[in-house]
Amino acid sequence: MQNWYNKNTDDLCKAILSLKTKEECYAFLEDICTIKEVQDISQRLAVAQMLSQGISYTTICRETGASTATISRVSRSYEYGAGGYKNVIARLGKENDNA
Numbered sequence: 001m002q003n004w005y006n007k008n009t010d011d012l013c014k015a016i017l018s019l020k021t022k023e024e025c026y027a028f029l030e031d032i033c034t035i036k037e038v039q040d041i042s043q044r045l046a047v048a049q050m051l052s053q054g055i056s057y058t059t060i061c062r063e064t065g066a067s068t069a070t071i072s073r074v075s076r077s078y079e080y081g082a083g084g085y086k087n088v089i090a091r092l093g094k095e096n097d098n099a
Helices: 007-018 022-032 035-052 057-064 068-080 084-098
Strands: none
Touching: 022 035, 035 057, 035 068, 035 084, 057 068, 068 084
16 A cells, blocks of 8 residues: 555545536535646646547647646556556546447
């Protein structure tokens, strides 16, 4: 177990999992994060989605506004991380297929 896994992060995960609608999620994110933090997190997800499609750093940088340093960090996490990006991207893909 990672050293940042603790009661507080457990409670945060439980809180996120308790959300039922997109509106509830927006409200929670608005309360718990700054708008900039939400934008940064959503940008990282967009970068990971584009990396998963094999899109070049140059195109990702131009389309998302992410720096090459951010793209590189996301790429490392996507390729060698815990699998969170891949899991979410796969689920979003299935959700879009069912829409």
